[in-house]
Amino acid sequence: MHSILPFLLAMIMVIVLLNMWAAKLKIAYPILLVVGGLLISFIPGLPMVKIHPDLIFFIFLPPMLFEAAWSISFKEMKKWWRIIGSFAFLVVFFTALSVALVTNYLLPGFTIGLGFLLGGIVSPPDAVSTGAITKFVKIPNSTSAILEGESLLNDASSLIIFRFALVAVGTGQFIWQDAALSFVWMIVGGAGIGLLLGWIFVQAHKYLPTDAPSDIALMLIEPYFMYWIAEQVHSSGVLAVVSGGLFMSARRLIFLSSTSRIRAFSVWESFIFILNGIVFMIIGLELPEIIGGLRSKGIPLSTAIGYGVLVTGILIAARIISSYVAMAATLIFRPSVAPAVSSSRTRWTIPLFLGWTGMRGVVSLAAALSIPVAFDNGIAFPNRDLILFITFVVILLTLVVQGLTLPYFIDRMGLSGQIFNEEAEESAKQKMKHGLKEHVYKFLKNKYDNELNGHAGMEKFLKHWEEKSKATDDSWMNEKTKVIFVELLESQRQYLTELNKNSSINEELIQQQLYQIDLEEERLKVI
Known part of the structure; x- marks a missing residue:
């Protein structure tokens, strides 16, 4: 065990280095790993x-x-x-x-x-x-x-x-x-x-x-x-x-x-x-x-x-x-x-x-x-x-x-582009984000219209989503707005789940957006 463990750790290090080299050469890392393993095997004294x-x-x-x-x-x-x-x-x-x-x-x-x-x-x-x-x-x-x-x-x-x-x-x-x-x-x-x-x-x-x-x-x-x-x-x-x-x-x-x-x-x-x-x-x-x-x-x-x-x-x-x-x-x-x-x-x-x-x-x-x-x-x-x-x-x-x-x-x-008649990826991504923005705005207006009126923090909250701005000051995020924000994120997930039923939308884009929503929810926990 004491002789195998250092070898296994060294193997993992070689795997990481070969992967980095493969990324630099822009070739698949399994190719270098197979060849690397073959060359390493000829080093005398290696444990089996x-x-x-x-x-x-x-x-x-x-x-x-x-x-x-x-x-x-x-x-x-x-x-x-x-x-x-x-x-x-x-x-x-x-x-x-x-x-x-x-x-x-x-x-x-x-x-x-x-x-x-x-x-x-x-x-x-x-x-x-x-x-x-x-x-x-x-x-x-x-x-x-x-x-x-x-x-x-x-x-x-x-x-x-x-x-x-x-x-x-x-x-x-x-x-x-x-x-x-x-x-x-x-x-x-x-x-x-x-x-x-x-x-x-x-x-x-x-x-x-x-x-x-x-x-x-x-x-x-x-x-x-x-x-x-x-x-x-x-x-x-x-x-x-x-x-x-x-x-x-x-x-x-x-x-x-x-x-x-x-x-x-x-x-x-x-x-x-x-x-x-x-x-x-x-x-x-x-x-x-x-x-x-x-x-x-x-x-x-x-x-x-x-x-x-x-x-x-x-x-x-x-x-x-x-x-x-x-x-x-x-x-x-x-x-x-x-x-x-x-x-x-x-x-x-x-x-x-x-x-x-x-x-x-x-x-x-x-x-x-x-x-x-x-x-x-x-x-x-x-x-x-x-x-x-x-x-x-x-x-x-x-x-x-x-x-x-x-x-x-x-x-x-000629297969490097989208040869199938699907929506272009960038166009589909923009369409999804635009639909998500509209969904968020309607959700806030329909469910929290009373809270939004006359409340500076809530109005800023609405403006944040309406204009899709990148707010750097999180001091307006109190416990009430956090609850609404979490509910809003869950509503977005439901919207994207329904949107995913559309066969013209690439599911990979949906999953990427869901991951961004998860990150946003995690950010709330440290505010």
């Missing part, structure tokens, strides 16, 4: 960082999925549910099937079961990598919502494939009837458990006398509870965390105070950043040991690299093909839901862009590392080191090749 395969999912996945569920726009997910569902389930299965068939045919010793196992590992694109890369370029809100929604659900579908394949490899048989029933239970049971626990946690936050520190502490352990309980009854822990997280996120204004929401945002942002950084560093740190395992099995490094490049090519091709099939099917069967674009050329570049966003990362690594070293009977798991190495090559190539070229493709394809 080992995580038990059974714990890899439990440690990293629940909080990452929970935070993603809180960050995503559920309104946009509902709007684009068809394409999100097809990418999260159909495309993942098609990708895993393609990997299984090709590897079974070309890789010596690879059965269909091992092929599906590898396919389940490398089929889900990584939300962290895509988000880190696309933050340096502007893409349409709809495209961003599709990528975020897909990444939230494809983890569940790919891990279901992975677990079925793991059982098939271990037992040597695959019973379709049992698998179908298990599949249904994993989906229905996982989602149901997540919703039930989400409701229980909402009630706990709402009715227990919690404060901000206790709210945040509970939120940190809630995704682990969701995941663990779902896994105990053999359903999908991933779906439990996702469904529970979405349920709680939609009700955050009900059961969390403004203090809890503000502080939780900062805590979770830092916590998830550290977890992501550790995972991407582990990818690089694990490579020398994986290469040693390959050499012990007599597999040349050049051959293993070739296998990794082959699988990467399959993944890219399968995703691009699926994207074009999805677009064609939408235009044929449901043209009314197809994205409205400026030109036909632009419409047919969207699938190419979606196909090129398939960077792999955290989930693929976690799945690969969770493969047991040996079966219960002591027999070594077949081709484990090769699967780990191929996974590493896939992650490295997709991050470096696709990640570094994605901004160029976005610019060349």
Whole structure:
């Protein structure tokens, strides 16, 4: 422990420094973290960082999925549910099937079961990598919502494939009837458990006398509870965390105070950043040991690299093909839901862009590392080191090749602006603020008209909102006006919640304004 702890602390410091360097270079930080971990691994005398395969999912996945569920726009997910569902389930299965068939045919010793196992590992694109890369370029809100929604659900579908394949490899048989029933239970049971626990946690936050520190502490352990309980009854822990997280996120204004929401945002942002950084560093740190395992099995490094490049090519091709099939099917069967674009050329570049966003990362690594070293009977798991190495090559190539070229493709394809016929972001923001200003003024006039007349402080209060001025003197804010101000802020939240039902308003703008209202309420507490 005394040797590992300084190393872990140093690792976090390296993660922070590499993130700062990546921001300066304007490239995605996962790229530098993987490469940095690989270079650090060659330093002699470093302690081995080992995580038990059974714990890899439990440690990293629940909080990452929970935070993603809180960050995503559920309104946009509902709007684009068809394409999100097809990418999260159909495309993942098609990708895993393609990997299984090709590897079974070309890789010596690879059965269909091992092929599906590898396919389940490398089929889900990584939300962290895509988000880190696309933050340096502007893409349409709809495209961003599709990528975020897909990444939230494809983890569940790919891990279901992975677990079925793991059982098939271990037992040597695959019973379709049992698998179908298990599949249904994993989906229905996982989602149901997540919703039930989400409701229980909402009630706990709402009715227990919690404060901000206790709210945040509970939120940190809630995704682990969701995941663990779902896994105990053999359903999908991933779906439990996702469904529970979405349920709680939609009700955050009900059961969390403004203090809890503000502080939780900062805590979770830092916590998830550290977890992501550790995972991407582990990818690089694990490579020398994986290469040693390959050499012990007599597999040349050049051959293993070739296998990794082959699988990467399959993944890219399968995703691009699926994207074009999805677009064609939408235009044929449901043209009314197809994205409205400026030109036909632009419409047919969207699938190419979606196909090129398939960077792999955290989930693929976690799945690969969770493969047991040996079966219960002591027999070594077949081709484990090769699967780990191929996974590493896939992650490295997709991050470096696709990640570094994605901004160029976005610019060349003309996707850097709002290609969909949505309100321009700045115009929508101004419209929202103007509507909010009118709502505030009407609220004060209708409810506190008597108090406003003849009261200097109240008249100044009204003038503050009518003119939307930045008052620097808070001496006029007495206890009476504080009560009204808090009530006014709550009224604004209700107004924005109703406004969010308008499909033309970007939910991200709503969330930003709600955060500003929370900050304003916190400012009142120190006046």
